[in-house]
Amino acid sequence: MRSLTLFRLxxxxxxxQRITSHVALTARALGxxxxxxxxxxxxxxxxxxxxxVSRWGGSMEVEHTTSxxxxxxxxxxxxxHLTMYGEDHRNTIATLEEYxxxxxxxxxxxxxxxxxxxxxxxxxxxxxxxxHSEVAATGIFMRExxxxxxxxxxxxxxxxxxxxxxxxxxRSERFKSN
Amino acid sequence: MRSLTLFRLxxxxxxxQRITSHVALTARALGxxxxxxxxxxxxxxxxxxxxxVSRWGGSMEVEHTTSxxxxxxxxxxxxxHLTMYGEDHRNTIATLEEYxxxxxxxxxxxxxxxxxxxxxxxxxxxxxxxxHSEVAATGIFMRExxxxxxxxxxxxxxxxxxxxxxxxxxRSERFKSN
Numbered sequence: 001m002r003s004l005t006l007f008r009l010x011x012x013x014x015x016x017q018r019i020t021s022h023v024a025l026t027a028r029a030l031g032x033x034x035x036x037x038x039x040x041x042x043x044x045x046x047x048x049x050x051x052x053v054s055r056w057g058g059s060m061e062v063e064h065t066t067s068x069x070x071x072x073x074x075x076x077x078x079x080x081h082l083t084m085y086g087e088d089h090r091n092t093i094a095t096l097e098e099y100x101x102x103x104x105x106x107x108x109x110x111x112x113x114x115x116x117x118x119x120x121x122x123x124x125x126x127x128x129x130x131x132h133s134e135v136a137a138t139g140i141f142m143r144e145x146x147x148x149x150x151x152x153x154x155x156x157x158x159x160x161x162x163x164x165x166x167x168x169x170x171r172s173e174r175f176k177s178n
Numbered sequence: 179m180r181s182l183t184l185f186r187l188x189x190x191x192x193x194x195q196r197i198t199s200h201v202a203l204t205a206r207a208l209g210x211x212x213x214x215x216x217x218x219x220x221x222x223x224x225x226x227x228x229x230x231v232s233r234w235g236g237s238m239e240v241e242h243t244t245s246x247x248x249x250x251x252x253x254x255x256x257x258x259h260l261t262m263y264g265e266d267h268r269n270t271i272a273t274l275e276e277y278x279x280x281x282x283x284x285x286x287x288x289x290x291x292x293x294x295x296x297x298x299x300x301x302x303x304x305x306x307x308x309x310h311s312e313v314a315a316t317g318i319f320m321r322e323x324x325x326x327x328x329x330x331x332x333x334x335x336x337x338x339x340x341x342x343x344x345x346x347x348x349r350s351e352r353f354k355s356n
Binding site: 015018019022023025026028029030052056083084085086087088089090095118119121122123124126127128129130131132133135136137138139140143144148150151152161162163164165166167168169170171172174175 | 193196197200201203204206207208230234257261262263264265266267268273296297299300301302304305306307308309310311313314315316317318321322326328329330339340341342343344345346347348349350352353
């Protein structure tokens, strides 16, 4: 499968803790194995991600950086920046499908994205031209690029797993026969 | 287009403010026009959503309720509950496509979902069997059900809009000709 690294910019410990961990866990659920963030170093947020990985299986490296420019410039692959000011993501996906083997660095902005990020990125792409959420944008972009199979990946080393056929996955009478 | 109402359970003013508003704005960006939430009433969160609607256009009703059971039982259409314990969402989408005209109530859980929500829902569905985010789950489910066109809807009454062809939507030299 194509390698995707997620790079979350400008994390703020108090204000962003849940948003950043939601971004990281969303990326993990869709097949990302390497998470990098800049901004305030946040050991609690890092630990919460590592705890999920240790219980639910697989591997995801968690890394903090002080150099946004260093990570983006040093990446060997295609840099895609998610921003509401970007192009229609359907065009981006079509372009990326022409390069199926290239690793992707997916850059997800924080409150203020430096202008040079737009210039250093190979592709600036929007998940719609409306304000919504970096968590949803990450999820939808990765689903478009990598498909839905990673969401149902079976991790052999998982301590916890769900197979979606338990009592909580029930259907009402009306839909039982579908 | 199919009508979808989003129902967010058990909002907590301090802890969930950003997560709940991200859920609401994600739903709006994908075509939802009615947002209901239970839990703590939060005028600031409501106002932040109304501010986005007033500037970016369209309409989305924002409603608080004290009765989860009342909203679910009283809904005239299909009730879909997003939960990591649900069935594979691809089966859910296939079933819903057999009922293209029925309104959907999409129920998005909070920290502890009462058992009766699973029983009252017509379909309990997962966006993957891994822990991630109610924001990403909302976005991916709506994208699967309604497609990507709503993300690029042009609101005639918008005070602000983006067309994604500005300088920030630039591509690097390598991808300019694609």
